[in-house]
Amino acid sequence: MTAHQSSGKPDTVYFFGTCIIDLFYPRAGLAGMELLKRHGLRVVFPPGQSCCGQPARNSGYLDEARAVALQQIDSFPQDWPIVVPSGSCAGMMKTHYPDLFEGRPEHAKAVAFSQRVHELTDFLVTVLQVKLEDKGEPVKVTWHGSCHSMREMGVVDQPKELLRQLSNVTLIENPREKECCGFGGTFAVRQPEISAAMVGDKVAALEETGASEVLSGDCGCLMNITGAMDKAKKPMGGRHIAEFLLERCK
Amino acid sequence: MSGDFTQRAPGALNDPTLRRNFRRAMDGLMTKRAAQFQDTAAWNALRARGAAVKARVVSKLPELLEQLEANCTANGITVHWAESTAEANAIVLEILQAAGAKKVIKGKSMVSEEMELNHYLGDHGIKAVESDLGEYIIQLAGEAPSHIVMPCIHKNKSEIAALFAEHIDGLGYTEDVDTLTAAARKALRNEFATADAGISGVNFAVAETGTLVLVENEGNGRLSTTLPPLHIALMGIEKLAETLEDIPPLLSLLPRSATGQAITTYVNMISSPRKPGEKDGPEQVHLVLLDSGRSRVYADEQLRDTLRCIRCGACMNHCPVYSRVGGHTYKFVYPGPIGKILTPQLEGLDCAGDQPHASTLCNACVEVCPVKIPIADLLVRLRGESVHSSDSPAVKGAGSRHNWREALVWRGWKFMYSHPLAYAAGAKVLSRLGNAIPDSAPMIREWTSVRNRPKFAGKTLHELVREEGYDHE
Ligand code: SF4
Numbered sequence: 001m002t003a004h005q006s007s008g009k010p011d012t013v014y015f016f017g018t019c020i021i022d023l024f025y026p027r028a029g030l031a032g033m034e035l036l037k038r039h040g041l042r043v044v045f046p047p048g049q050s051c052c053g054q055p056a057r058n059s060g061y062l063d064e065a066r067a068v069a070l071q072q073i074d075s076f077p078q079d080w081p082i083v084v085p086s087g088s089c090a091g092m093m094k095t096h097y098p099d100l101f102e103g104r105p106e107h108a109k110a111v112a113f114s115q116r117v118h119e120l121t122d123f124l125v126t127v128l129q130v131k132l133e134d135k136g137e138p139v140k141v142t143w144h145g146s147c148h149s150m151r152e153m154g155v156v157d158q159p160k161e162l163l164r165q166l167s168n169v170t171l172i173e174n175p176r177e178k179e180c181c182g183f184g185g186t187f188a189v190r191q192p193e194i195s196a197a198m199v200g201d202k203v204a205a206l207e208e209t210g211a212s213e214v215l216s217g218d219c220g221c222l223m224n225i226t227g228a229m230d231k232a233k234k235p236m237g238g239r240h241i242a243e244f245l246l247e248r249c250k
Numbered sequence: 251m252s253g254d255f256t257q258r259a260p261g262a263l264n265d266p267t268l269r270r271n272f273r274r275a276m277d278g279l280m281t282k283r284a285a286q287f288q289d290t291a292a293w294n295a296l297r298a299r300g301a302a303v304k305a306r307v308v309s310k311l312p313e314l315l316e317q318l319e320a321n322c323t324a325n326g327i328t329v330h331w332a333e334s335t336a337e338a339n340a341i342v343l344e345i346l347q348a349a350g351a352k353k354v355i356k357g358k359s360m361v362s363e364e365m366e367l368n369h370y371l372g373d374h375g376i377k378a379v380e381s382d383l384g385e386y387i388i389q390l391a392g393e394a395p396s397h398i399v400m401p402c403i404h405k406n407k408s409e410i411a412a413l414f415a416e417h418i419d420g421l422g423y424t425e426d427v428d429t430l431t432a433a434a435r436k437a438l439r440n441e442f443a444t445a446d447a448g449i450s451g452v453n454f455a456v457a458e459t460g461t462l463v464l465v466e467n468e469g470n471g472r473l474s475t476t477l478p479p480l481h482i483a484l485m486g487i488e489k490l491a492e493t494l495e496d497i498p499p500l501l502s503l504l505p506r507s508a509t510g511q512a513i514t515t516y517v518n519m520i521s522s523p524r525k526p527g528e529k530d531g532p533e534q535v536h537l538v539l540l541d542s543g544r545s546r547v548y549a550d551e552q553l554r555d556t557l558r559c560i561r562c563g564a565c566m567n568h569c570p571v572y573s574r575v576g577g578h579t580y581k582f583v584y585p586g587p588i589g590k591i592l593t594p595q596l597e598g599l600d601c602a603g604d605q606p607h608a609s610t611l612c613n614a615c616v617e618v619c620p621v622k623i624p625i626a627d628l629l630v631r632l633r634g635e636s637v638h639s640s641d642s643p644a645v646k647g648a649g650s651r652h653n654w655r656e657a658l659v660w661r662g663w664k665f666m667y668s669h670p671l672a673y674a675a676g677a678k679v680l681s682r683l684g685n686a687i688p689d690s691a692p693m694i695r696e697w698t699s700v701r702n703r704p705k706f707a708g709k710t711l712h713e714l715v716r717e718e719g720y721d722h723e
Contacts, residue, residue, distance in 0.1 A: 015720075017711040023681055024704040026711035033720060044721040046714060047674075048669040056660055058611055060634030064664035071668040099627070123643070147612035180570045184610025191608065192696040193260045197269075197574045198610075199700065227701030 009128060012042040014082045014116075016072070018050035018089045020219045021240075029217060031119050035246055039128050048075030054092040057100065058185055066100055072107070073113045082116045085242055086218050087149020090119040095152045121151055121159040121217050123240060134166035136248040140147050142172050142211035143237075144225060146203075147180050147217035153178040157239055159217055163210035166248050176205040184226040199228045206241070207236055214238040253603035255579065262575040268404060269418035269574065272594045275403045276573040281619070282510025283564060299499040303325075307490050311548055311557070312456040314490050315539065321460030325522040327535045335365040338540045342367065342449070342482055343374055345536055347481050351376060351446035355438075357464070358382040359451030360398050360561060361484040363542055364582045364596075367449070378449070379441045381470035383434055390417045395647035396577030398584060399508045401562035404576050438470070448474035448532065452485035453511040453560070454500055455537070458493045462537065464518040465504060467511075472518050481532040483520070487539050488548075490569035500560060503620035507562035543596035543646070552631060552643040556591050558621040565615035565625060571608055580605065587615035591628045599636040600647030606632040674712065 182198025566586025639649025
């Protein structure tokens with residue numbers, strides 16, 4: 001599944017923070033980096049990074065997406081794994097960068113870059129094979145897997161495996177886990193009514209679990225889901241799984 | 251229903267019965283399909299075969315169509331080519347008029363919906379009666395199909411009961427499913443017996459043998475194609491298989507993906523009209539091959555993947571947008587994910603450019619498509635085509651949704667996100683002052699209709715990483 005599975009544990013990794021985390025959820029980014037550091041890795045954050053380019057690509061502005069993608073590719077020059085705390089941005093970099101540069105001189109570079117991309121929870125489980133020790137109080141949580149983390153990155157069970165390692169955490173899965181929350185980047189504002197219906201149904205499904213909190217590996221979905229929960233004054237909260245894991249292990 | 255998809259959506263979203271009907275139906279179909287493909291390895295293998303068959307067929311479409319024509323002709327089936335739906339209608343009318351037909355009985359055919367055939371025939375004094383139960387129901391209601399496999403999936407039992415009570419003499423209102431089906435059956439038997447011609451669709455036409463494969467569950471397809479003295483089959487030029495060996499994987503994928511059935515109740519293989527000495531079957535069989543924009547789809551290496559489609563409907567059953575708004579909201583014949591990629595290519599982006607945007611790109615359709623059509627990638631391609639014009643556009647109406655303001659925003663975005671200094675400065679300003687942007691600003695207005703907006707964090711991750719002493723190289 002991952003390039004580094006066979007070659008063992010790397011000493012140094014790159015961290016790609018994502019644009020949403022950079023502006024809105026920097027604590028989630030820091031938590032992800034801290035988790036990696038705690039498992040003995042040197043974590044490098046290249047300052048030239050910004051956005052994976054997905055917003056432009058998904059809107060059909062491929063030249064613009066390519067320019068931004070190239071900026072990322074060039075910002076991560078060493079042969080270290082690139083860990084991304086978002087299945088969606090990781091999916092863009094892993095599955096779409098090669099397509100984006102098909103038939104262009106940068107293609108080989110894009111392919112090589114894409115092969116180094118890992119989603120955070122997958123990296124923790126598959127490459128680092130972490131064993132977490134729970135130091136927190138008993139709590140019930142539920143999980144929201146993003147569409148791209150599940151369907152582009154194949155990240156379905158990895159985050160749940162991490163949660164199951166925590167002895168005081170009860171994971172209650174929701175039956176609609178595979179259904180999109182209605183974020184879809186610009187979809188949420190281009191099709192506001194449909195997006196509202198989708199996130200409404202998603203919140204209802206999450207609430208039905210009785211969990212006090214929803215965790216996710218994607219801040220785009222979280223922004224949508226917790227935004228809707230807060231607006232409707234629901235008691236349930238949500239945050240990035242990295243923040244949760246770090247808090248439990250501290 | 252007017253305007254574009256976005257404007258039509260609220261009508262469907264605010265209809266609780268419709269929402270419930272679709273939700274329940276789609277949930278059921280997803281469960282049934284999943285039960286058929288529990289063995290992931292077997293599903294992957296079967297799907298790889300299905301995709302390979304259709305990819306091969308599409309890659310040699312022109313050659314296989316010629317082969318199909320030659321073999322059908324040798325079998326006694328008359329083949330007609332229609333460039334447009336108007337031509338297809340004229341061909342069908344001419345055949346029917348030559349036979350003096352006044353009434354036709356129809357099996358399910360989405361191509362006939364593309365042609366708006368019933369309407370056209372009605373205008374020329376020929377009555378077309380739908381014999382598929384779902385089609386029969388929506389014909390009574392005067393509606394269009396809301397799903398390509400289950401045309402009346404938007405209706406529940408009580409709505410159908412009311413419709414039957416109104417249209418079928420002496421039935422009265424009943425929600426008893428057996429009574430309702432029996433009533434439709436009785437009404438339709440009479441139509442079968444008195445029809446002058448039968449019209450059907452085609453699921454797969456086998457080029458090597460000139461065989462038309464038609465799957466169905468009610469026996470109405472078999473009756474429509476065997477009882478009347480004349481049978482006209484309608485198909486889009488992409489509904490091909492090369493050899494009979496291509497059929498088993500497709501036949502296995504289609505019903506499993508569509509309705510969660512291992513196989514349909516009827517699998518018809520039509521290879522000729524009635525031969526001398528045979529006791530049944532139509533005396534004439536005609537095959538109308540409809541292009542209507544498909545050649546243009548074929549001409550583009552990437553877009554031609556669209557033509558692999560076997561019309562199973564799994565993509566719509568799994569689509570979170572379709573299941574919220576139903577088929578009619580799309581306004582075109584093909585709703586859901588397949589419609590979002592096919593319609594703009596057949597009709598042009600100028601009139602159907604809204605369709606590719608009716609998606610979150612969640613990939614649920616891609617995951618279940620039995621012939622592995624990269625629907626999400628094609629949606630992105632079409633979004634791009636809709637805002638970029640060129641001298642020899644691959645898609646009709648390319649560039650018709652170009653908007654200089656939007657283009658300028660993306661250009662600015664590109665500059666900011668590909669220049670680290672510009673990004674650092676922009677992010678710094680936004681993280682400190684962004685929360686002061688009013689809720690009424692464009693995009694934030696739509697966002698905050700049902701959600702609180704996220705707060706800019708004050709300091710970016712870029713800044714925090716530096717403060718925390720991480721290597722920043
Ligand atoms: S696009 Fe795929 S899933 Fe959708 S109808 Fe066609 S074959 Fe079925």
